Amino acid sequence: MAAADPPLTAVRFGIIGCANIARKVSRAILLSPNSTIVAIGSRSLEKAAAFAKNNGFPASAKAYGSYDAVLEDPDVDAVYIPLPTSLHLHWAVLAARKKKHVLLEKPVALNVGELDEILAACESSGVQYMDATMWMHHPRTAEMKGFLADERRFGQLKAVHSIFSYNSGADFLKTDIRVKPDLDALGALGDTGWYCIRAILWAADYQLPKTVTALRDAEFNEAGVILSCGASLQFEDGKIATFYCSFLSNLTMEISVLGANGYLRVHDFVIPFQESVGPFYVNANTKFAELSIGIEPSPTEHLVKTDLPQEARMVKEFSSLVRKITDHGSETEKKWPTISRKTQMVVDAVKASIDKDFQPIHVVY
């Protein structure tokens, strides 16, 4: 007999910080059937209370004037951490030590050394770690993977290209934490390149590239924070991946995956244009028609509906893993820390290549 599902006791979240993205994830926690919010902490008690009120928190949810108070609260099972990247090491490690499961906003750390400290703390405390890369949890992502795994229709992976950019505007470029060297030193590489790199690793079944070479040239602000960059990733078996990420270009969210026998593209991979349905497009075994006029067969559109927004599915998956640990004594799920670490390794390699005048950087696992 298969093991019964974990009981539907909701995992109780505390939120550390009132970042804008926390509004979206708060909604997701409340939408997720196995999750709820019991506390929010900010450096300002008033800010925390206002956030709880404005985002429909349960009346019983507590507002705290510090992050520590959330971590000390015995009613909190798990924390969601949307703080600036430079604060992740301190607060994620502390959360883990306090036996709180950790849902960590991306970019997860300033470098893989920091992430390894976070992961070690989670491992040591037996708490689940997951980064908040929402698109991984859309049912479209699994359907696309099914196509990529189809030997007849897709075949050997040959090339991947991904873009994530948005035009952040003058105010953002002056004031946002994502362009401040002391807060989010990875800039556009951490905020947008993270998704492109994850997309490439996802397409490659999480095989790491052999070398990573940043594309000439990257763009920087006056403080040296990356505003746009790209890279090419070279793999052992000859496949090639490229990406481009930016704070200076129109909002664009692309993955294009080319195989020997097929091709897949998706134009809204980070955040679906529509919340309830995600489209993707495939061509398989495509040939030129007679006289090379047109092609056969035509490309097809696939629409994948979802009952919950992808971020609520993320929370639901995370909470399900938490419940398996707390109620059934299961091991933590290693997939999530593993792919988070691989993503960070490639982020680091791109950064190193930029810092070393666009030389290829060898990636060692």
Place this chain on the structure above:
Amino acid sequence: MAAADPPLTAVRFGIIGCANIARKVSRAILLSPNSTIVAIGSRSLEKAAAFAKNNGFPASAKAYGSYDAVLEDPDVDAVYIPLPTSLHLHWAVLAARKKKHVLLEKPVALNVGELDEILAACESSGVQYMDATMWMHHPRTAEMKGFLADERRFGQLKAVHSIFSYNSGADFLKTDIRVKPDLDALGALGDTGWYCIRAILWAADYQLPKTVTALRDAEFNEAGVILSCGASLQFEDGKIATFYCSFLSNLTMEISVLGANGYLRVHDFVIPFQESVGPFYVNANTKFAELSIGIEPSPTEHLVKTDLPQEARMVKEFSSLVRKITDHGSETEKKWPTISRKTQMVVDAVKASIDKDFQPIHVVY
């Protein structure tokens, strides 16, 4: 009063060689209202005669058992040359010396040195030169350019990516001229990369890149001919372009053009999926919706109808230029040799980068 259109006397084409692509271009010449076919030459008279018969040539068209005979025929105004690339230098120069206008199949030459000899011969004889890059002549191409030129909706060009690949199959990889070092030494770079490079230059208003760096790694056949490769192009103003071309991946024909304020993509740029209509897709001034759920506004599809297939429009444009020269004493149109030469320069730089272990190659005009 505006000058009258040239008279509708058809430009009389001779065709040199019976390559498969010549079937498509023969149809295009016969579809073009200002063009006709008067001769075809092959090394085999029987082959030439059969080609004429099987491709609906006018009954008066002459079949010759040599290429020279076509060039000697005083009824031939212009030649279409679909020969293997290694033969272009000899036959295009000879055609120009015989005062025949030259429509030259791509890749136009093995290197820019050869192309310069061809262009000098055309210039010296006052004959029109054009390469047979068909998609340049689809009305969609001009409409897309209109979007890219729109400061408000597209803005500064930031990044371009292009793919052209087809899975040529085992027979092709054994026997086709496009993988023979003595016939088409540029392999996939010449046959498919040509289009990607043209697409990038087209998007960049034919500004040449500052450096070109091939992507690690390219793939080769046993004779050292390129079967797949890619490159990144670095421009003076910070924009970045990348492309990937291959004989080993599914038929895919993409341009994606990213600007500060907009984004354009086209999925069948080389050969439209449908002959009579070409779609493209744009996003402009795209923002995340409230709570970063979805985007505003939605991307839009644009459908551009064409009365004639793009290759017939190419022939019509070429013949129109020929008639302006022959009937009105006009100068040759310099746009076509100029962009052909720039395309070849970038092809050469990619090849040089591959040959020099993927080092950046400085492009000097």
